[in-house]
Amino acid sequence: MHHLKKNITYICISLLICLQGCISNDGFDDSATGNFDALWSIIDERYCFFEYKNIDWNNIYSKYRPLVNDNMNDYDLFRVMADMLSELKDGHVNLTSNFDQARYWKWYEDYPDNFNADIVDRYYLKEPHYKIAGGMKYRILENESIGYIYYGSFSSTISNANIDQILYYFKECKGIILDIRNNGGGALDNVERIVSHFISNDIVSGYIQHKLSPAHNHFSDPYPVTIKAGDSNIKYFGKIAVLTNRKCYSAANDFVSTMKLLPNVKIIGDKTGGGSGLPFSSKLPNGWTVRFSSSPVSNANKENIEFGIDPDIKVDLEPITATATTDAIIDKAIEWINN
Template structure:
């Protein structure tokens, strides 16, 4: 099934399921009402409760006593923030006019494996080129280097044509998505399609079909079609770290199925659940993972994707202004 088609079907299913998640049972705009509304939204619509073995009923009992009549908004927000943090999901957020609840331990608890200062000074320098969201340069050993900071930064087909044409004489390519926290899946598909000559099965999507924690549709296949424009034919080293998340996780998952691509660095941060938004009685917004994305073996990638070659930044290298992971990628490009 084409990605655009399953995205549309996914939207229709979620609109039907989520549109009435609060109206089915009326909750008043009180601390208790907002607490119960949020708990119920997650209970019926969050897609990883069973996979993560989360006792959501137990979490309800844990946080309910902390809710008191007349408690201030800041106090209520803190309790709801802490409750959502039990999901350990960077796609889960609560929004008020004054704050945003977020879970960032999925990367803060791990080695950073990235130093933007070294990238800017040692590798990109002052003469790099920019095409859409891509920063790129030919390194002195005739290796192409591309850094993509965010999948929220647009990349058009014209940009990709220019970048790949400019780097075409290079012996190989380093594509760096470290610290890319995600963004638009369209750009993930658009870029990945430049690295395959064949239609490739890259994963599966499941949709919520009911209120039970395991109520999902059968997995629907996701295929990536090759671009009908310029495609890269040489070796690629794809650099990742724990802050490679969400749409970046999707990109890495697709790219790893191509024979000319090697994933180098640290495990990605994950974030495979497509997010959806709802609202509490007091108007606070809530975003959460609503539809699981599996890999081509029908395995979850919510907790991240392991690299082919595990490399961590070396402190002595950093002190010298050297990126250990980039240097390993350059070394691998010279082999074979």
Template sequence: MPLHHRRSRLLGVLVTAFLLISGLGSCSTEEDFTNNSFRNFDVLWETLDRNYCYFDLKLPKDSSWADMRLKWRSQLRAQMSSDSLFLVLTGLLSELKDGHVNLITPFDQGRYWRWKSDYPAGSNSSLIEDYLGQDYRIAGALSYTWLKHHDHGQDSIGYIRVSSFAQGLSEGNINAALSRLSGCRALIIDIRDNGGGQVTNSDLLASHFIDAERVVGYMSHKRGPGHDDFAPRVELRLRPVDRGVRWLRPVVLLVDRGVYSAANDFTLRMSGLPLVTIMGQPTGGGGGLPMSSELPNGWSVRYSASRTYDAKGGDIEQGIKPDLTLSFEREAAIRGYDTMIEGAVSYLKERFEHLRRTRRWSKFPR
């Protein structure tokens, strides 16, 4: 047989063998993983059983994660569409009532919104824009101005709106905003309805409001398969910015139920600072540091895998209470009046008077 024929025959055998092996592999994957609803459900349940960190806070006292497995696995069928399987898996995850627990697929994301939607709104975006006015400035994630209906005299109040910590935020942004508000005696930082973003951004912003390092909380990571297997708590320290503007004057931090995740972390870091008063409604929480895993069919699950505590050891997953409660009144909003912002202004004016009476006003120069 000519050499080129032998080569062609050998190549054909190799190609045939490769196709057979590939075919066997793809059939195995399809049967064992992609189309096996029971397999995907079990991997999802087991992943959270070993790694999720808030079972004690999230599930009713008279039920368990094993009960949830029985409840939702009974709804599986051998042949299910992707949409049907998605609904069952999302139903299982929703039992945890955790905004950090998500199922990510190419066609949808399973999420739990009721941590926020079950509560009245604490702000109105159009009304916030009215308070910012037409000439407000933008520095990365910060929108800022002098409050338009107050003069620029000794009782001037600066206003910074931070709608998200997912946007870019740098030292330059923060220094620029605080420098241009340096003529103000006090500051309102409004993070209402801020759903979070990058914890590095929240830490960076908070570092401009202290002059000495302090412990602001603790974190503990899941380290074993048992529901109570956690590593020892480690300190969360807030350090003042090395270079740049440090704002050491009165601050009101406005919060509501929509404050979550990295915004909740910012609230934690600002909580207890001598010149900071947190006002509004309890935050939405989200103190767990999210982790991700992949299911056999390629879908991803995100879940809370660590716990965060405040400086006194209290868990912040369910939210942080404000120092002073304020309500957002819809009737007033219709008239163009934000009761939370106005409440913060009234509080700061009272604080100004107190500082004058106690002769401590000079401590907060313009």
């Protein structure tokens, strides 16, 4: 009986060892101040452009933290948090609740659109007489030997077979216009898949880093982003005009940075919007989602492209009128290819 008691004691001790595993939330409670502190802390530890943008995040805390108290409602708290995040001037930074999404869009809101989808569809793609493959609208321009592609989002998955078919369709063309205006980004593998059809050898398109600790400037060594040429795709080495505007952001920005390395490519239009940080997301105690730039991606010269890429040929559209039938950026691309 004495031994049975010992056995039970042993079992209880074992259970207690296991039950010690309580999981705390590092002090961020689900109050207005707790959520604010959680947001500030996530950005403080994980955001990657403090030094590049010369932002003193402690000062930002001092500025906004007094505006928060535990009696304020979710709408007021959201507004204060959104204002704080806008100090980062980063299109990849969002705060999402079930009633609103905080965003910073000044990288295109303060500039001309330089794109009108109706004009492109009606007078260049000649709707409905164009084809669509993997999110790319394309046709050979009327009265020209030039292929035109409009690709509006790198989130639209495009396969090698799609690109092969399009390039085969353009096989007699003396040049291609690849219009990515208003392309707000998407998946980087689509960028690499498209570029691989325009290169004969592997290229280093840029470098990526990531944070090694919560310290603001503790990053890994730059790691090359290599785009493989592949050997079974249809390639195109003729003239390529890539059309850009301020709404080319994130993956579209990376695409422009890579295409700019190729000698047969000209970037025509307006400066891109930027967005070179690979975004991560996290949650606040109240369930709101915060997205932020986490891993900086630089171009092949290790230059930061967070604030955009200048075109080779700068062209702005005239203010769009109801009777407009032409797009000066496409027309400039046609002129460059023909010359």
